[in-house]
Amino acid sequence: MSKKAYKQRIYIEAEKCVECGACTAVCGAKALRLDKTTWKLIYNVQKCQGCMLCVSACPSRAIKSDIEDLPSAVAAAL
Amino acid sequence: MEVKKSFEEINEKIKNGTAVVVTAEEIIDIVKEKGLDEATSHVDVVTTATFSPMCSSGAFLNFGHADPPIRMTKVLLNNVPAHAGLAAVDAYIGATETSFDRDIEYGGAHVICDLIAGKKIHLQATSPGTDCYPRKKIDTYITKDSINEAYLFNPRNCYQNYDAAINTSGRTLYTYMGVLQPNMANINYSTSGELSPLLNDPYLRTIGMGTKIFLAGAPGYVAWQGTQFITEVERGNNGVPTTSAATLAVIGDLKQMSCDYIQPAVFEKYGTSMFVGIGIPIPVLDKDMLMNLAVENKDIYTNIVDYSVGRRSKPSLGKVNYAQLRSGMVTLEGKQIPTTPLSSLSKARAIAQELKRWILTDKFTLQEPFKHFNKVSKLNTLEEVGKGEIDNE
Numbered sequence A: 001m002s003k004k005a006y007k008q009r010i011y012i013e014a015e016k017c018v019e020c021g022a023c024t025a026v027c028g029a030k031a032l033r034l035d036k037t038t039w040k041l042i043y044n045v046q047k048c049q050g051c052m053l054c055v056s057a058c059p060s061r062a063i064k065s066d067i068e069d070l071p072s073a074v075a076a077a078l
Numbered sequence B: 001m002e003v004k005k006s007f008e009e010i011n012e013k014i015k016n017g018t019a020v021v022v023t024a025e026e027i028i029d030i031v032k033e034k035g036l037d038e039a040t041s042h043v044d045v046v047t048t049a050t051f052s053p054m055c056s057s058g059a060f061l062n063f064g065h066a067d068p069p070i071r072m073t074k075v076l077l078n079n080v081p082a083h084a085g086l087a088a089v090d091a092y093i094g095a096t097e098t099s100f101d102r103d104i105e106y107g108g109a110h111v112i113c114d115l116i117a118g119k120k121i122h123l124q125a126t127s128p129g130t131d132c133y134p135r136k137k138i139d140t141y142i143t144k145d146s147i148n149e150a151y152l153f154n155p156r157n158c159y160q161n162y163d164a165a166i167n168t169s170g171r172t173l174y175t176y177m178g179v180l181q182p183n184m185a186n187i188n189y190s191t192s193g194e195l196s197p198l199l200n201d202p203y204l205r206t207i208g209m210g211t212k213i214f215l216a217g218a219p220g221y222v223a224w225q226g227t228q229f230i231t232e233v234e235r236g237n238n239g240v241p242t243t244s245a246a247t248l249a250v251i252g253d254l255k256q257m258s259c260d261y262i263q264p265a266v267f268e269k270y271g272t273s274m275f276v277g278i279g280i281p282i283p284v285l286d287k288d289m290l291m292n293l294a295v296e297n298k299d300i301y302t303n304i305v306d307y308s309v310g311r312r313s314k315p316s317l318g319k320v321n322y323a324q325l326r327s328g329m330v331t332l333e334g335k336q337i338p339t340t341p342l343s344s345l346s347k348a349r350a351i352a353q354e355l356k357r358w359i360l361t362d363k364f365t366l367q368e369p370f371k372h373f374n375k376v377s378k379l380n381t382l383e384e385v386g387k388g389e390i391d392n393e
C-alpha cells in the first residue's frame, strides 16, 4: 500500500499556546483537539482541511498559517 | 474526636516542613481512599487554580519624574492609551484597551505582558503644563525596572462559576466566550471546575480580604470583593453556585510576575483580553471544609446560555455539569453538541502544582482573611432615566 503524504497547513508555536482549546471550537474537521488526560493541544495534520479558521480564533495568536510567519528559530526546528 | 485546625496551626506545620499539601484534583482520590475523617487529619492545605481570560484586569504604574517635570494628562504606552486622570506620573493601563495602530491585535494586556517580559515600552505623554509641572511633552522608553511601582490591580477576577455559551441563531457569533457556531453547533465554557478556587470554598469561609494568593507567578492578595459580586444565588445541594456568583479583586507586584502564568488574549471580532493565572491555597480547617474541597466536576452545575439573545438577561437552555462539559460532548434538545473550554486546565494544573511547591519548599504561609465579605443578594442594573426620575433614597 502506498503511503500518502500530508502537507502541514498550520503551525502551532508551542511557546505561545496556552492550551485553552478555543481553536478546537472552530475546527470542523476535528484536526485540533485537547487530549482528555493532559488537556494539551493535539494537531492531526491528516485531518486538516486548511480552512484557516483556527488562525484567527486562537486568542494567543499561536497558530500560523505560513512557515514564513514563524520566528526563524521555530521554523528551523520544524 | 472531630479534627479542627486553625490557620496558625497549619502555618506552624508549613514553617517546620510537616504540612501535607495536595491539589484540589488530588484530594478527590485521597478522600475516596481514606474517608473524610482520616483525610481531614492527614491533609493540611489544598491548592486550587484557574487560568482564564479575565477582562477586568489592569496595572497601576508610576513612571518617576522627568526633569523638568510633567503632569501627564494623556499617556500612550506602545500606542495604547493608559488612564492618566491621577497624580502627575501615575497611570492605569487596562487590559482591554486597544492600540491606535494595531487595534485589538495589540492592547493593554500586551503592554502589561511586555512589561513583565522585561521589554522596552514606548511612553508618550502630553500635558497643558503648569507652574509646578512646566513640561508639556515627553517621548521616551521605559521598562519595569526603570519605573517605580508597577502592580496589577484587577477589579474582577476569579469568577466562582460562569455560564457556558451556545448560539441558537443562524449566524456565527464572535464573543468573549470565543467563536459560537450557528444552530447550536458548539458549547464553550470557562472555568477549571473542580480545580477552580471559589468552587472549592462555596461560601468563602477561608477567602476574604487579605487572603494570600498566587497571582500570575507572584505572591498577591485578595484586596476586596470583586465587582458584580453576589452571594445569594441558586446553589446545588453541596452549596456550590450553579451560576455566576462571587468574584475577587486581586493585587500583586507586576515586577515579580512571569509570562508563563499571564498572557494577552485576542478574541476575534470582539477585542483584547488577558489570560490570568490565579492560585489560592485553602486550609483544611475541619471535615466540612474538606467536604467542599473534595467537590467533583459531576457535582458542579452551570447554565447553558444562549448568546444570540442580545439582552442583559440571556435565556438558559438547561443545566449541565462540568463532567459532561469535560467529556467533550453534551446532549441538548436531542442533539449531540461538542464542548470547548476557554480556560486552560493544563495551565491551571501547573499553577496548582507550583503553589504546592511554594508552600512545601518556599514556606509560603496562609493568611486568614482580615474581613469576610458581606452577603449580597442583588446586583444593580443600569437604567436610562431622566435627572428627575432617579431614586436617591
Ligand code: SF4
Binding pocket: A012, A016, A017, A018, A019, A020, A021, A022, A023, A024, A041, A057, A058, A059, A060, A061, A062, A063
Ligand atoms: S486556541 Fe491557540 S492557545 Fe488555545 S489551544 Fe488553540 S493554539 Fe493553543
Ligand code: SF4
Binding pocket: A009, A010, A026, A027, A028, A029, A030, A031, A032, A047, A048, A049, A050, A051, A052, A053, A054, A055
Ligand atoms: S486549518 Fe481548519 S481544518 Fe486545519 S486545523 Fe485549522 S481549523 Fe482545523
